[in-house]
Amino acid sequence: MxxxxxxxxxxxxxxxxxxxxPPVSADxxxxxxxxxxxxxxxxxxxxxxxxxxxxxxxxxxxxNARQRINFIADSDSFIETDSGxxxxxxxxxxxxxxxxxxxxxxxxxxxxxICGEASIGGVRCGLFVMEPYFMMGSMGTAVGExxxxxxxxxxxKRLPVVGYTVSxxxxxxxxxxxxxxxxxxxxxxxxxSAAGLFYLVVLTDPTTGGVTASFAMEGDIIxxxxxxxxxxxxxxxxxxxxxxxxxxxxxxxxxxxxxxxxDAIVPRSSQKQAVASLLRFHTGGAVTNEHEx
Amino acid sequence: xxxKTAYDKxxxxxxxxxxxxxxxxDAMFDGFFELHGDRRYGDDPAIVAGLAKLMDxxxxxxxxxxxxxxxxxxxxxxGAPNPEGYRKALRLMRQAEKFKRPVVCFVDxxxxxxxxxxxxxxxxxxxxxxxxxxMTLKTPVISVLVGEGGSGGALALAVADRVWILENxxxxxxxxxxxxxxxxxxxxRAAEAAASLKLTSEDILSFGVADKIIPEKELGKGxxxxxxxxxxxxxxxxxxxxxxxxxxEARFAxxxxxxxxxxxxx
Ligand SMILES: [Zn+2]
Numbered sequence: 001m002x003x004x005x006x007x008x009x010x011x012x013x014x015x016x017x018x019x020x021x022p023p024v025s026a027d028x029x030x031x032x033x034x035x036x037x038x039x040x041x042x043x044x045x046x047x048x049x050x051x052x053x054x055x056x057x058x059x060x061x062x063x064n065a066r067q068r069i070n071f072i073a074d075s076d077s078f079i080e081t082d083s084g085x086x087x088x089x090x091x092x093x094x095x096x097x098x099x100x101x102x103x104x105x106x107x108x109x110x111x112x113x114i115c116g117e118a119s120i121g122g123v124r125c126g127l128f129v130m131e132p133y134f135m136m137g138s139m140g141t142a143v144g145e146x147x148x149x150x151x152x153x154x155x156x157k158r159l160p161v162v163g164y165t166v167s168x169x170x171x172x173x174x175x176x177x178x179x180x181x182x183x184x185x186x187x188x189x190x191x192x193s194a195a196g197l198f199y200l201v202v203l204t205d206p207t208t209g210g211v212t213a214s215f216a217m218e219g220d221i222i223x224x225x226x227x228x229x230x231x232x233x234x235x236x237x238x239x240x241x242x243x244x245x246x247x248x249x250x251x252x253x254x255x256x257x258x259x260x261x262x263d264a265i266v267p268r269s270s271q272k273q274a275v276a277s278l279l280r281f282h283t284g285g286a287v288t289n290e291h292e293x
Numbered sequence: 294x295x296x297k298t299a300y301d302k303x304x305x306x307x308x309x310x311x312x313x314x315x316x317x318x319d320a321m322f323d324g325f326f327e328l329h330g331d332r333r334y335g336d337d338p339a340i341v342a343g344l345a346k347l348m349d350x351x352x353x354x355x356x357x358x359x360x361x362x363x364x365x366x367x368x369x370x371x372g373a374p375n376p377e378g379y380r381k382a383l384r385l386m387r388q389a390e391k392f393k394r395p396v397v398c399f400v401d402x403x404x405x406x407x408x409x410x411x412x413x414x415x416x417x418x419x420x421x422x423x424x425x426x427x428m429t430l431k432t433p434v435i436s437v438l439v440g441e442g443g444s445g446g447a448l449a450l451a452v453a454d455r456v457w458i459l460e461n462x463x464x465x466x467x468x469x470x471x472x473x474x475x476x477x478x479x480x481x482r483a484a485e486a487a488a489s490l491k492l493t494s495e496d497i498l499s500f501g502v503a504d505k506i507i508p509e510k511e512l513g514k515g516x517x518x519x520x521x522x523x524x525x526x527x528x529x530x531x532x533x534x535x536x537x538x539x540x541x542e543a544r545f546a547x548x549x550x551x552x553x554x555x556x557x558x559x
Contacts, residue, residue: 082558084558084559085556085557085558086556086557086558086559087555087556087557088555088556088557090554090555091489091491093489094476094485094489095476140552141552141553141555141556142556144552145552145553145556148549170444170445170466170467171466172466172467172472172475172476172490174466174552174555175465175466175490175491175492175496175500176464176465176466176490176491176492176496176497176500176502177500177502177551177552177555178466178552179444179445179448179464179465179466180448180502180548180551180552181551181552182420182421182424182445182448183424183428183448183452183548183551184548184549184551184552186421186424186425186428186452187425187428187545187548187549189425190425190428190429191545193425194429209445210444210445210466212417212418212421213405213416213417213420213421213424213445213449214420214421214424214445215421216417216421217415217417217418217421217422218421218422218425231412231417232405232407232411232412232416232417232420232445233405233407233408233411233412233416234407237407237471238407238408238409238412241406241407241408242407242408242409244409246409247409250409250412251412255413259413259414259415260415261415261417261418
């Protein structure tokens, strides 16, 4: 299975051409965005047509959870579970109710994770995908419960679980019970694992805090997207605590690979193949490089 | 119920004159033999662990130690464990499982250490592995929150059959200062944040996160330790005779229900 750190440009055109000016799209009015990595203006349609990656440097743009599901699950195979399970402001935490309301109105999702059952490359599995645009994927009681239930459903059905993490950590507005979701999800992962079932997790940018310290690091196989920030403590907190300058590339997917905490970095261009192959490997089939539909 | 504010309790939980982890070991256990190292990288002085007798019962005891003098506090990293501390604890818990010894943990930390080396050596992975393993550890575990219960760094030693909390100890997902600076960009509003976070022992008990509050009457004195020692002994004696399956099922159920009451299902 081809595993590369970033998608290398195939030719001069992919690098953005020889001209120093930003590439001009056919339609002058076509919306474009500046790549935060190479700083080139890239038309949005090109990014969307390239797995939400920069066509110039391969930078992986953030995807929302529905885009992820469309990307990884076989078409029309996804059946969502517990979509109506949401957090209540049970501690009357200052500003939380309003924050939930505006987040739900602006993004369309009602919680920071979407769970369900899907096929990936023809293999049935549980799938959870965290939502960066819902309070930065923070884990409250609803996120913990949805993920726990997914592992329980899949344990009962004897199916593997594929998870995509993106999270700023535990949701402080739900206090200590958010913290307890780390223990609860870990318990569910442990039972699924004890039943001999496969759990594959893909860490995406950013995966931090309580999610890193629980189900993100509990996969049988842990993949990561190129350049993703992955860590426990926030970089700023570490800087303040240690009063040291952080090394280059600190807490990136590549840093985690170097230090032995992820199995492989897989860019989106080959990610569906990789996930499908690993799923098949654990259902008795062989790992292949067959192209997935 | 006391009339102290939540932030008063945070200050009490952090107070330098409070008993530290080693005080509990020395006062309540006999013949403590300290065991060092995670067999992977090093030994973390922020966690003190080893073998001891609780009356006639052999146990493995694990305590986060903040230190008291300036020098010792620096040596103990102010009770902020590195990954090797959690891995030492895990190693000794597995050893306890092998020899069918109960485990007693004393938790007192502002949180897992936020350092460069801690990240390089997988702080998140170390905590995650403790959560998963403690959930299925085949021996009774009691964790006592004796001071600060700082987030994942505390939880990594508090997945247990019984979780007890001292009257003026606190347990929180984030420090009040951290919460205030994220929420209001103003760490000086920590007292307000502390009240909102519901981190006092009464709150923790009411959420079902702790099973019992240990009164602090005579804290650090003979009767206090004798009372706690008796409670630990009786509780462990009860847990030890449970069939392993019921013990583990109850531990799972204890954590499984947390947070479900606050949910809405539409
Ligand atoms: Zn770029």
